[in-house]
Amino acid sequence: MINKFRPDVMESLDVVWSGASIAIGGFGSSGRPDALLNALCDLDRRDLHVIVNNVGHDFTGVGRLVMEGRVRRVTASFPILQEFYDAYFAGKIELELIPQGTLAERLRAGGSGIAAFFTPSGAGTMLADGSFPLSYRDHEVATRLSAKETREINGRPHVLEQGIIADFGFAKAQKADPKGNLRFHLSARNFNPVAAMSGRTTFAEVEQLVEAGDIGPDDVHLAGVFVDHVVMTAAPEPANLSGTMEKSVL
Amino acid sequence: MTVNAVAAATVIGRSRDDIARRLAEDLVDGYTVNLGVGIPLAVPNFLPDDREISLHAENGILGMGPHPGFGLEDPDLTDAGKQPVSLKVGAAIVDSATSFAIVRGGHLDVTVLGALQVSEVGDLSNWYVPGRNPAVGGAMDLVAGTPEVWVCMEHVDRKGISKLVPQCTFPVTGFRVVTRIYTDLAVFYVVDGRLLLKECAPGVSPADVRNRTAAAYTEDLFL
Numbered sequence: 022m023i024n025k026f027r028p029d030v031m032e033s034l035d036v037v038w039s040g041a042s043i044a045i046g047g048f049g050s051s052g053r054p055d056a057l058l059n060a061l062c063d064l065d066r067r068d069l070h071v072i073v074n075n076v077g078h079d080f081t082g083v084g085r086l087v088m089e090g091r092v093r094r095v096t097a098s099f100p101i102l103q104e105f106y107d108a109y110f111a112g113k114i115e116l117e118l119i120p121q122g123t124l125a126e127r128l129r130a131g132g133s134g135i136a137a138f139f140t141p142s143g144a145g146t147m148l149a150d151g152s153f154p155l156s157y158r159d160h161e162v163a164t165r166l167s168a169k170e171t172r173e174i175n176g177r178p179h180v181l182e183q184g185i186i187a188d189f190g191f192a193k194a195q196k197a198d199p200k201g202n203l204r205f206h207l208s209a210r211n212f213n214p215v216a217a218m219s220g221r222t223t224f225a226e227v228e229q230l231v232e233a234g235d236i237g238p239d240d241v242h243l244a245g246v247f248v249d250h251v252v253m254t255a256a257p258e259p260a261n262l263s264g265t266m267e268k269s270v271l
Numbered sequence: 272m273t274v275n276a277v278a279a280a281t282v283i284g285r286s287r288d289d290i291a292r293r294l295a296e297d298l299v300d301g302y303t304v305n306l307g308v309g310i311p312l313a314v315p316n317f318l319p320d321d322r323e324i325s326l327h328a329e330n331g332i333l334g335m336g337p338h339p340g341f342g343l344e345d346p347d348l349t350d351a352g353k354q355p356v357s358l359k360v361g362a363a364i365v366d367s368a369t370s371f372a373i374v375r376g377g378h379l380d381v382t383v384l385g386a387l388q389v390s391e392v393g394d395l396s397n398w399y400v401p402g403r404n405p406a407v408g409g410a411m412d413l414v415a416g417t418p419e420v421w422v423c424m425e426h427v428d429r430k431g432i433s434k435l436v437p438q439c440t441f442p443v444t445g446f447r448v449v450t451r452i453y454t455d456l457a458v459f460y461v462v463d464g465r466l467l468l469k470e471c472a473p474g475v476s477p478a479d480v481r482n483r484t485a486a487a488y489t490e491d492l493f494l
Binding site for chain 2: 048049050051052074078098099100101103106116118119120121122123124125126128129140141142143144145146147148153195205206207208209210211212213214215242
């Protein structure tokens with residue numbers, strides 16, 4: 022019998038090693054797997070490579086990992102947290118900045134056996150020509166993102182982007198059944214399906230555990246074959262949305 | 272070309288809201304549109320009632336509606352700026368990979384963005400000021416994939432320097448991607464790599480625009 026429910030988050034997550042790469046779902050705090058991220062901190066894992074769209078706007082979630090100095094590299098499109106940038110310019114964290122659509126597709130491709138793909142996004146820009154600062158040392162550029170292969174296809178320049186296979190995938194969903202089939206809620210879906218696909222081993226934290234069959238086959242958003250372990254999310258903290266939501270910039 | 276000295280003489284064109292209002296007039300019934308942050312966020316306030324315009328958000332919403340009202344916010348329903356939103360009847364939710372398949376695949380009609388600079392051939396700079404905190408989000412995908420890229424921006428920056436330039440000096444988001452520019456002073460089209468002045472704002476003369484524009488362009492005003 023397949024039963025992917027794991028009663029203890031910490032015990033379940035113990036297989037994640039320091040130094041691992043982790044693809045993480047969520048868009049800001051929406052759909053972010055906070056119980057898994059908190060457990061990672063509580064297990065004292067370090068030297069992590071996190072692949073995630075946003076670092077977040079405060080010291081929860083990925084922000085907590087960053088603030089506790091547990092992150093070696095961030096692959097992201099929109100990091101935003103000031104303390105993250107402070108760590109980046111101080112040479113404590115590398116930033117692999119990539120367009121948001123490229124990030125989503127690299128995760129999807131990695132989980133789908135597509136080694137690489139050509140996209141027009143970013144062609145000819147600093148994110149493709151080898152000039153973007155990957156890391157700093159004492160506020161001077163130390164290393165730069167590698168130049169990406171560019172090819173003209175149908176008369177337009179395209180950039181070769183590699184699929185991402187992460188050591189682990191972290192997803193947050195609304196519901197899971199014992200097979201690991203997931204159902205998401207509204208825009209909290211965002212990067213979660215592709216983060217789950219990208220992980221060699223994937224954890225999903227969910228608000229509800231349901232019986233097999235409770236999510237109809239046509240209603241499964243992500244098939245359980247992409248998910249290895251299912252844990253319960255922590256009870257949500259009462260949120261003052263208008264007060265805490267991230268300020269966006271141009 | 273120095274425009275500072277000339278720009279000192281006061282010309283009052285459209286307000287930021289009026290730029291958004293002017294752009295909204297040009298959205299066609301049935302369009303699917305992505306709106307960036309800044310002036311573009313005001314566009315929904317000015318959509319004519321007789322046209323149905325669907326809004327796309329990068330985090331996977333098609334058919335996005337306004338803020339749901341205080342007390343009705345749902346943390347699982349936010350826009351790309353992480354602000355609470357609602358859904359229109361008939362809305363759809365997709366994951367991030369599909370959301371950008373919509374973008375890169377050319378399935379949006381218009382992307383509306385702010386800009387630091389637009390060049391005379393339609394290059395756009397809007398993602399990064401070197402030395403400041405870098406973040407790109409979906410801007411490079413949006414301009415690469417959407418057939419119509421409309422910029423709304425102030426015509427000159429805070430120092431009075433033209434944001435329409437011969438060549439972008441800030442890092443570029445996409446090359447030859449902008450198709451229209453709506454500013455406080457004027458409306459420009461980019462056609463076949465050439466910048467065309469199509470319209471001056473009320474109370475603004477073609478000479479006022481000329482004096483505040485560093486980019487080369489051709490006057491091709493609507494009659």
